[in-house]
Each structure stands twice: as structure tokens, then as C-alpha cells.
Amino acid sequence: MMEQILxxxxxxxxxxxxxxxxxxxxxxxxxxxxTLLNYYFDDKQTLFDAVFARRAVVTIEKRMKALDDYDxxxxxxxxxxxxxxxxxxxxxxxxxxxxxxxxxYGAFGAQASNSPDGAEYMDKYFDPVVLRLxxxxxxxxxxxxxxxxxxxxxxxxxxLMLTLARTGRIDKLSDGLCHSEDYSAVKxxxxxxxxxxxxxxxxxxxxxxx
Amino acid sequence: MMEQILxxxxxxxxxxxxxxxxxxxxxxxxxxxxTLLNYYFDDKQTLFDAVFARRAVVTIEKRMKALDDYDxxxxxxxxxxxxxxxxxxxxxxxxxxxxxxxxxYGAFGAQASNSPDGAEYMDKYFDPVVLRLxxxxxxxxxxxxxxxxxxxxxxxxxxLMLTLARTGRIDKLSDGLCHSEDYSAVKxxxxxxxxxxxxxxxxxxxxxxx
DNA sequence: CATAATATTCACTCACGAGTGAGTTACTAT
DNA sequence: ATAGTAACTCACTCGTGAGTGAATATTATG
Numbered sequence: 001m002m003e004q005i006l007x008x009x010x011x012x013x014x015x016x017x018x019x020x021x022x023x024x025x026x027x028x029x030x031x032x033x034x035t036l037l038n039y040y041f042d043d044k045q046t047l048f049d050a051v052f053a054r055r056a057v058v059t060i061e062k063r064m065k066a067l068d069d070y071d072x073x074x075x076x077x078x079x080x081x082x083x084x085x086x087x088x089x090x091x092x093x094x095x096x097x098x099x100x101x102x103x104x105y106g107a108f109g110a111q112a113s114n115s116p117d118g119a120e121y122m123d124k125y126f127d128p129v130v131l132r133l134x135x136x137x138x139x140x141x142x143x144x145x146x147x148x149x150x151x152x153x154x155x156x157x158x159x160l161m162l163t164l165a166r167t168g169r170i171d172k173l174s175d176g177l178c179h180s181e182d183y184s185a186v187k188x189x190x191x192x193x194x195x196x197x198x199x200x201x202x203x204x205x206x207x208x209x210x
Numbered sequence: 211m212m213e214q215i216l217x218x219x220x221x222x223x224x225x226x227x228x229x230x231x232x233x234x235x236x237x238x239x240x241x242x243x244x245t246l247l248n249y250y251f252d253d254k255q256t257l258f259d260a261v262f263a264r265r266a267v268v269t270i271e272k273r274m275k276a277l278d279d280y281d282x283x284x285x286x287x288x289x290x291x292x293x294x295x296x297x298x299x300x301x302x303x304x305x306x307x308x309x310x311x312x313x314x315y316g317a318f319g320a321q322a323s324n325s326p327d328g329a330e331y332m333d334k335y336f337d338p339v340v341l342r343l344x345x346x347x348x349x350x351x352x353x354x355x356x357x358x359x360x361x362x363x364x365x366x367x368x369x370l371m372l373t374l375a376r377t378g379r380i381d382k383l384s385d386g387l388c389h390s391e392d393y394s395a396v397k398x399x400x401x402x403x404x405x406x407x408x409x410x411x412x413x414x415x416x417x418x419x420x
Numbered sequence: 421c422a423t424a425a426t427a428t429t430c431a432c433t434c435a436c437g438a439g440t441g442a443g444t445t446a447c448t449a450t
Numbered sequence: 451a452t453a454g455t456a457a458c459t460c461a462c463t464c465g466t467g468a469g470t471g472a473a474t475a476t477t478a479t480g
Contacts, residue, residue, distance in 0.1 A: 023438065123382055159368035249427075254468070
């Protein structure tokens, strides 16, 4: 039951945000009295936290492992593209293969990522993986300015979050040619796209160090 | 007074979203009775719409003009980077030079862009400029697959929206080296970064047409 | 100055959301 | 079977948010 509550809360929060969802909305869709949510979770905030935390650990561990593996395999000469593939593809696979629940979680996180309130959650949970990625990127781009790498990551994460948000915007813009839900299309393109961007801003204009 | 109400609503909506803000919150910060908002605006939704619409026309016209100018100047051979500079730099300049109000509007729109509800507003207002950009990008990349261009744009807009959201995340991640508010830093890098990405996914793998 | 229009407040209603504590059902183990 | 605990519902409170219509203040206009 708790799992069902989390599933529905995840879905609704992903669509309307924390304040746009009432405990009654969730309860109704689960088919249960709304005070049951207070039985399982102290309050609304606790429920939200639980939704966030439930899957966070999975994606974090997977990506961390993928980055470690890549780092080890690449030895002294990791590439930007390799690191991004490890980071992005691992995550995207989760959403591709994980079913509706994971897709909803992606949208849930994506919405958090673009608001100041939600960003604190991102900090709290995802900082370690991100810093691990950045560590490898630095190794791949040894002479680059640190700022360039952070801004590059910023671009990457913005693009990823918009993907996970599944807003349907690209569908309309492209008149049905592309689909928000088509994470495979993103996976095919994203790491290469971003790697090229990194190289452009990092390798070209080396900074005043070293 | 109406302008002040819009300013405060813009700020609060940008932080907490539509449902996270009450008319009383807005009224209080303006220093006015909350029912005054019902005098100027039929209801909360109307206020939200007004906030969205107020500055939309400005950024749309500016970018449209910049794209037209670029298209004309570039003649038969526009470049991806040129088009992106016209599109992105024009917008970023607005946020850099427009003061706090414009920054808040950026964050306001950025939050909308990552939620299904808000995305409808983006469609409604911004589609024409975006399609104009895409038109030029197609000219710059004549042999590329259309999907690649749409996905490229998707990455661009994701990165831009996260920038405008000013979540403070990059500040913490980079331990103070980079700043969310530093749109100039983004302007310096973004068009080049993204142009390289476009070239990577569009020029390399040409599609089954032509 | 009077008066009309505009701007603003006030008192109020209605609805609803979060949460509580007692009560009920259902399962579990002896 | 039955005591005991876990799962769940019910009736209710408290607060508050959106919105309305009348009242008052402020400004503009002839």
C-alpha cells in the first residue's frame, strides 16, 4: 500500500509540484481514505521526501558504479564522451527500462531541479555523483579552466532535466516528428552532442593556468 | 500599482510556482489588501497569465528581430553558431541588462518550461521564435536530419532554462567558483558550446534523405 | 466645489486542505 | 477462538485561501 501511495504521489507531484497536489488527490487516486497518508507519513512534506529518496539511491549507485568502472577502464586517458556516456546513458537506461514509475520519477526530479526549493534536494542527493563525473571530466580535459567544466555540466544537466520532464513540447514544435517520451533518441545524441560542446569551450580557449 | 502587483507576483511565482503562492502572499509583499488583486485581475489564473504575457512580447520581438537581421546578413550561408548567438545572446542580454524584474521573469518562465502545465504557455507564446530559429538552423545544416535539429534545440532550451532558473546549484557544486546569476559567463560559452554539439550530431551522421 | 469615476479596504462566505484522535476492521500468532 | 497488533476509516477541528459585494477613500473632471 505504501508503495502504491508513493507511486501515485510521484505521478501527481511530477505533474503539479508540491503545492499543486493535495493529500486527498493522492488518496483518491489510490482508492483509500486520505488520512491513511498521515498514518504512513507524518505529513505532506515527509511524503514528498519519501518519494524523492525512494529512487534516488538507485540511480545514484548505478551512475556512481558506471563512472567508477569507466574511470578504471579508461586508465590515464578518459575521454569526455566516455564519461558522459557512462553518466547519461546509465541514467537514461533506467528511465527507458524502468517502466512508468521511473519515468514519473524523472519528471518529478526534473521539476524539482528547476525551482530554487527543489534544487536543495538535488544538492542533498546528487552532489556526490556529479562531483565524481566532474572529476573524470577534469582528467579528460587537463588543461581546461575549471569554470568551463562546471558550466558545461550545467548545460548537460539542464538538457537532461528538460528531457526527463517530458513536457510534450518537442512533439508540438516538431509537429510529431520527435517525441518527449523517446529517451532512446536522446541517448543516441546527447553524450556526443555535449562532448563536442565541452571540447569546444574547454580545449580551444585554455585558461590562465599551467 | 498594477505593475507592482505583477512584479511581486512574478517574483513569488518564480520561486514557488502557481500553487505555492497565495494572493495574500502577493498582496502582503506589495503592501495592499489582498482583495485588491481581484479588482485588477479576475482571478489568480488571470494574474498568472498577465505575468507571463507582460514580458513575453518583448523578448519574442527582440529575438525575432535578431534572427531576421542575422538571416539577412548571413545571406545564403548562415552558421549554426551565428544563429545561436542571435537567439541566445539577445535573450541573455535582456536578463543581464533588464534588472531584477527581468531576472525574475526568466526564473518564472524557466519553472513553467519544466512542468507539463507550464509548457502549454511556452507553446502558446514562444513557438514562432523557436521555429524561426529552427528555420535558420536548417539552412545552416542543409543535409542534416530534421530530428537532429529538433533534439539539438531541445538541448539548447533545457540548458537555457536551467540558467534562467537561477537555482544556485552550480554555486554550491563549484564551491563558489561559478555563480547562478552570472549570465555573462553563460553568454560567453553557450552559443559556441551548443553549435559544436549541433555540428557533431548533424554533420557527422547524415540521414537517409537527399 | 461637486460629483463621477477610479482605487482600495472591509466584512463576510464558501470551500477545502492538513492533520488528529477515537473507533473499526483485518490479519497474525498463540 | 482470542488477544493483540497492524491497517485503515470516520467525524471532526482548525486554519486559510479564493472570491464577492458593499462601503470608503482618493483622484480626476466639469
